[in-house]
Amino acid sequence: MKRLAIPSRRPLLTAFVLLLILLLAILLPQLGILNLYLQQVIMYVGINIILTISLNLVNGYMGEFSVGHAGFMAIGAYISSLLTVLVFPRSWGPFIFPLVLILGGLGAALAGLIVALPSFKTRGDYLAIVTLAFNMIIKSVLENIDAIGGPRGFMGMSKLTNVAWVYIWVLITIYVIRNFVFSNYGRAILSIREDEVAAELVSVNTRQTKVLAFVVSSFFAGIAGGLFAHVLQFINPRSFTILKSTDMLVMVYLGGIGSITGSILGATIYTVLLELLRPLGVWRWVVGPFLLVILMITRPRGIYGLRETRWLAPAEEVPADATATG
């Protein structure tokens, strides 16, 4: 691929804008302009964007159906929390935080590899079942290890995640996944979605490609888990059930499959909408899914499915025409 820099047209302008936002992300909370609640919501939006983009790589770009991403998130969350609380001295926290997150992500990626290797022998709905089972197993294992709190959960993390860190990780995620899907590997992933047999015939190593995409995806889910744990400063196995995975699926399909722009939209809209619906109490959990159902019936591919904004697509990429996929 020729151009892999993130701003496809105006690198300087984009870099300037991104830096300006970073500056704001650092300064605004410091100056007390953003209150804690707003900061929290912004951080959740960011974490959900990371999760959604990472799940979209498997479900949207590759066309497989993974339903257990909360499991990878749990691994990242637990590994990074254990590292900051038990392994490293507390005072190192802010300095060691990126490393800790990456280690959490790597742990999740390793788990992704272990799940992917046997499960990509089968295809279609069986991946859904395997990932579902994986999610349940992770939750069950976490509940049964008493050293990390068991069902009571694990706490004691410092509040290391802040708006700036979330912002930086969102940028890293967008950068990496965007360059990944527009690379040759990305083409291979798309070809698997369109027709696996045909992809194999034009000498795409489908097995290796699928495993690679799955591992990258679980890495970022792990990162998001680490960020999540250090916002909430408390995690328990129940935070990472199939309900959490369902949330991620909803955000992916709301925003649109096979689109980073869609993922950003989906995660933002869903997170903000659920916050706005808070006054409805329990009913917000009725309204949210109901809107999703209506959206699915009227727009089965989501808001921004299979398209990309000019901002994110490489220069030679004509906005991809939506073709039918399964």
Next chain:
Amino acid sequence: MQFIVQQILNALQLGSVYALIALGYTMVYGILRMINFAHGDIFMVSTYIGFFSASFLLGRLLHLPGVIIFVLTLLVAMLGTAFLAVFIERVAYKPLRQAPRISAVITALGIGLVLENTTLATIGPEPRILPQVIPVVNFSIGGVAISTIQIVILIISAIVMFILDTIVRKTMTGMAMRAISFDKTVVPLMGVPVDRIISITFALGSSMAAVGGILYGIAYMIDPYMGIRIGWWAFISAVVGGIGNIRGAMVGGYILGFVEIFVAAFLPSTYRDFVAFALLLILLVFKPTGILGMPVVQQKV
């Protein structure tokens, strides 16, 4: 020994419920190739329909005997659930039949959440138990306790499953179902009313879930979230048996019943999910299409 026999009895009781729910997953999957994730919540709704109709029938109006109330409750729940499922199919799934298959799955997840949370918001989270319509009598045979409830559960589920199996294998409707699951493009050309058959499938599958729901409700507590856990277990049953295969779903249901009861009997109950899902993964590695499932030939989404 008595302990083992007792546990086998409990496992058969629970397994019947799983098998009945698994039938709905497997039938819909067989015809539409779609995992109907809302099915567990349809089962949950059926228990509430049963709860309210039994409470209503028990209310002073007519002094009906318990058995008749039980049968009526069963019928009302089956009918109500069947209508609900057909309604959902018509409104939510039918428009998506030509859409990417995953959209239908997401819609089903959404419908499940709507059902679950509507129940939670309107009826409340507290667990309830179905009114006692069947007099509970405990027999003791050779030291093994067996209650009338268990006998009723085992007999009714056996009868219902036998009827369903006969419908699918012997009637024209059943033949049409099998034909659609075999090839959906050619079958309409033979004059099979595909839409009607799909509705019948949903109606049959969810009335099976309703039978399971009532049988579950007379033995255990019901709550709005039960659809998630029991629904997943039934789904796993369908997969273990070979999804799309009706007899497989029954076998899978009983296997899962045995796994759950025996894990709970010998290990802390928190290991239940772990063991069940680990078994599932091991099974899928060796027999990717389940115990009675057919190998899938090039089923690309």
